[in-house]
Amino acid sequence: MSQTIMIVEDEPELAALVADYARAAGYRPALFGDGAEALAAIRAAPPALVVLDLMLPGLDGLALCRALRAGGTPDSTLPVIMVTARVEEIDRLLGLEAGADDYLCKPFSPRELMARIKAILRRAGGGAPQPAPVLALDEAARRATLHGRPLDLTPSEFAILAALARRPGQVFSRAQLLDCARADSLDATDRAVDSHIKNLRRKIALAAPGLEAIRSIYGLGYRYDI
Numbered sequence: 070m071s072q073t074i075m076i077v078e079d080e081p082e083l084a085a086l087v088a089d090y091a092r093a094a095g096y097r098p099a100l101f102g103d104g105a106e107a108l109a110a111i112r113a114a115p116p117a118l119v120v121l122d123l124m125l126p127g128l129d130g131l132a133l134c135r136a137l138r139a140g141g142t143p144d145s146t147l148p149v150i151m152v153t154a155r156v157e158e159i160d161r162l163l164g165l166e167a168g169a170d171d172y173l174c175k176p177f178s179p180r181e182l183m184a185r186i187k188a189i190l191r192r193a194g195g196g197a198p199q200p201a202p203v204l205a206l207d208e209a210a211r212r213a214t215l216h217g218r219p220l221d222l223t224p225s226e227f228a229i230l231a232a233l234a235r236r237p238g239q240v241f242s243r244a245q246l247l248d249c250a251r252a253d254s255l256d257a258t259d260r261a262v263d264s265h266i267k268n269l270r271r272k273i274a275l276a277a278p279g280l281e282a283i284r285s286i287y288g289l290g291y292r293y294d295i
Contacts, residue, residue: 171189
């Protein structure tokens with residue numbers, strides 16, 4: 070079973086982005102925008118680690134972290150990574166003195182955050198989740214494998230997947246993906262991108278059940294998130 074990472078963040082877009090990366094890394098995210106609600110949830114069912122925003126409505130991150138560390142409760146050793154837009158040294162020292170295991174300033178790289186989560190859980194003895202499936206592309210041979218399993222792709226599907234995978238986290242419009250496919254194959258046609266994406270998702274799911282590697286970004290296009 071995947072480990073639960075609690076994300077306590079009152080900026081919905083940032084919380085959703087971190088949750089996407091946590092899922093891609095093999096974790097199960099739990100999102101909270103309120104410090105008091107997060108503390109109650111932790112006391113009821115402690116997660117593997119907490120990503121904690123410093124500035125929260127009501128019970129802020131410092132107070133929540135201090136509450137966790139006080140009293141020798143079962144969750145007093147729960148790993149905490151504190152994140153904040155306040156970059157002054159005193160804020161960093163306050164966060165660490167409150168009991169945070171690590172500290173990250175906004176804006177931060179979600180990939181760096183995932184690396185820090187894995188490192189802290191490894192040190193804490195919680196281990197790391199099962200590794201996310203690794204995509205390998207042989208562009209000369211037009212072959213793709215996911216976690217060592219071959220993906221049977223058409224030329225257009227390969228071109229689109231390669232374009233997305235070269236820049237994980239970047240949103241591509243349908244027009245951009247169609248241009249990539251046209252430059253690399255003869256079966257790319259107008260209005261075909263959605264169909265190619267649907268087929269790619271199906272083939273990826275056959276190789277790695279449950280994996281959501283290609284995400285739809287409403288009104289913009291698609292993003293690759295492994």
